[in-house]
Amino acid sequence: MxxxxxxxxxxxxxxxxxxxxxxxxxxxxxxxxxxxxxxxxxxxxxxxxxxxxxxxxxxxxxxxxxxxxxxxxxxxxxxxxPVCTPVIRARRARDLQRAADRWTGEGHALVFVTLTRPHTKSEPLADGLDLVARAWSDMTGSQRWRKLRNDLGIRHHARSVEITWSPGHGWHAHVHALLFADAPVDRKRLQDELCDMWGRALEHLGSRRPSKRHGVLCENVETTPEGAASYLSKPPDRIGSEITRMDRKQGRGHDSLTPFQLLDPPVIRRLGEWRARSLWIEYVESTQRRRSITWSRHLRSSLVGGREASDRQIxxxxxxxxxxxxxxxxxxxxxxxxxxxxxxxxxxxxxxxxxxxxxxxxxxxxxxxxxxxxxxxxxxxxxxxx
Ligand SMILES: [Zn+2]
Known part of the structure; x- marks a missing residue:
C-alpha cells in the first residue's frame, strides 16, 4: 500500500x-x-x-x-x-549496471571519474556542453589516452554528461565516466594523468584548465565492504544509476539545482518565474539532439550483448x-x-x-x-x- x-x-x-x-x-x-x-x-x-x-x-x-x-x-x-527521460535513463542505467556487475563478477575493477572545467556565470549552456563533449572525444581519441589505457589495463568506458545550475556559478556541465580496468589501478597516477590530458584538451579548445585539486576526481568502485568504507570509493550496486540518472539527483549544496528542479514550485518561487522559465527553455534548446550516454566500442558486445536501443525504441x-x-x-x-x-x-x-x-x-x-x-x-x- x-x-x-x-x-x-x-x-x-x-x-x-x-x-x-x-x-x-x-x-x-x-x-x-x-x-x-x-x-x-x-x-x-x-x-x-x-x-x-x-x-x-x-x-x-x-x-x-x-x-x-x-x-x-x-x-x-x-x-x-519529465515523463520520457526517467524511462530512457532507467533502461540505460540497467544496461550499464549489468555490464558493471558482469565485469566485477569476473574479478575486474571499475573506476568512477568526474571531469569538470572552470566557467563563467554567464556562459551559455550550449557552449559548456560543446566544450566538454569535444574535449572528451579529443582526449579519448589521442595517442596518449591509448597508451594510458594499455598501461593501466583499461578495456572499456562509458560516459555521460551531467548538468547543474546555480545562481552563483551559472550552468555547470561536467563528464562522468566509468572505466573498466583489468585490475585495481593506481588511482593517483590515473588522476594526475587525466588531469593533465583533460586540461590540455580544454586549453586546445580555448577553455581554461581545471584546478588540480577539484577539476578531475577518480574514485575506485569498491566491491569489498572494507574497500567500500574507504575514502574516495563508490559502492558498486548503484554505479549504473550514478552515471545515468541525472533526472533523479538533487543538486548538491544549498544552491545547486538539477534542471528538473527548475520546474518545481519552491524553486520557481525562489528564482521568480521569468528566470526559471528562461533557464528551462535554454536547457531544452541546448540539449536537443545531444546524446546523453555513450559507450566505448566493444563494451556492449562483450558484456551485455544485443544492440543498443535508441531512445525512441526504449x-x-x-x-x-x-x-x-x-x-x-x-x-x-x-x-x-x-x-x-x-x-x-x-x-x-x-x-x-x-x-x-x-x-x-x-x-x-x-x-x-x-x-x-x-x-x-x-x-x-x-x-x-x-
Ligand atoms: Zn516525453
Whole structure:
C-alpha cells in the first residue's frame, strides 16, 4: 500500500513538472512565432511540449502491474521530458549496471571519474556542453589516452554528461565516466594523468584548465565492504544509476539545482518565474539532439550483448501491454490537466478497482469545460498530427 502511495506521489510530481514544462515551451513558441507561423495559424513548440498529446484513441493499459495511458505522442527526450527521460535513463542505467556487475563478477575493477572545467556565470549552456563533449572525444581519441589505457589495463568506458545550475556559478556541465580496468589501478597516477590530458584538451579548445585539486576526481568502485568504507570509493550496486540518472539527483549544496528542479514550485518561487522559465527553455534548446550516454566500442558486445536501443525504441518498448479501457481524447486532455486525479485513476486501475476508475472517467467526460492550467489544449488543436 505504501508503494502505491509513493508511486501516486511520484506520478503527481512528474505530471506537474510535465504540465509546467509544456506550458512554458508553448508560450515560448508563441512569443517567437515567425511570420510563416502566423500565416499558417500555429507555432509548433519544441517536442517535449507535445509529449502526452493524444494521437487518436487513448487506452488505459496495464504493463507489469502498472497503469499507463497509451496512444499518446511521446517525445523520447533523454534530457528534458519529465515523463520520457526517467524511462530512457532507467533502461540505460540497467544496461550499464549489468555490464558493471558482469565485469566485477569476473574479478575486474571499475573506476568512477568526474571531469569538470572552470566557467563563467554567464556562459551559455550550449557552449559548456560543446566544450566538454569535444574535449572528451579529443582526449579519448589521442595517442596518449591509448597508451594510458594499455598501461593501466583499461578495456572499456562509458560516459555521460551531467548538468547543474546555480545562481552563483551559472550552468555547470561536467563528464562522468566509468572505466573498466583489468585490475585495481593506481588511482593517483590515473588522476594526475587525466588531469593533465583533460586540461590540455580544454586549453586546445580555448577553455581554461581545471584546478588540480577539484577539476578531475577518480574514485575506485569498491566491491569489498572494507574497500567500500574507504575514502574516495563508490559502492558498486548503484554505479549504473550514478552515471545515468541525472533526472533523479538533487543538486548538491544549498544552491545547486538539477534542471528538473527548475520546474518545481519552491524553486520557481525562489528564482521568480521569468528566470526559471528562461533557464528551462535554454536547457531544452541546448540539449536537443545531444546524446546523453555513450559507450566505448566493444563494451556492449562483450558484456551485455544485443544492440543498443535508441531512445525512441526504449519508449516504444514500454507501450505494449494489456488494454483495459479507452479514454476519449477530450477526456484525456482534461485528465492531464489534473495530475492528482490522473494519479488516482492509475492507482485505482492498479489495485483492480476498474469500476471506480471508469466512474472517474465518466465524471470527467461530463464535466463542463473549465479553464486549462497547462495552456496546452489550444496549441494542441492547432498543431498538425505528426
Ligand atoms: Zn516525453
Amino acid at each position: 505504501q508503494r502505491l502511495e509513493e508511486r501516486r506521489n511520484l506520478r503527481i510530481d512528474m505530471w506537474r513538472r510535465r504540465n509546467r514544462s509544456a506550458s512554458w515551451l508553448i508560450d515560448h513558441a508563441i512569443e517567437h512565432a515567425t511570420r510563416t507561423d502566423r500565416l499558417r495559424g500555429f507555432a509548433l513548440p519544441m517536442r517535449p511540449a507535445r509529449c502526452g498529446w493524444p494521437l487518436g484513441r487513448v487506452d488505459m493499459t496495464l504493463i507489469d502491474g502498472r497503469a499507463y495511458a497509451t496512444g499518446l505522442e511521446h517525445c523520447a527526450s533523454p534530457w528534458a521530458c 519508449i516504444d518498448d514500454t507501450i505494449p501491454g494489456m488494454r483495459l479501457y479507452p479514454i476519449a481524447p477530450r477526456t484525456w486532455r482534461r485528465l492531464r490537466r489534473s495530475p492528482t486525479l490522473l494519479a488516482h485513476l492509475c492507482s485505482r486501475t492498479e489495485t483492480g478497482e476498474v469500476p471506480i476508475a471508469l466512474d472517474i472517467i465518466r465524471l470527467i467526460a461530463h464535466e463542463r469545460d473549465g479553464k486549462t492550467d497547462d495552456g496546452n489544449d489550444e496549441a494542441e488543436r492547432r498543431c498538425p498530427r505528426p
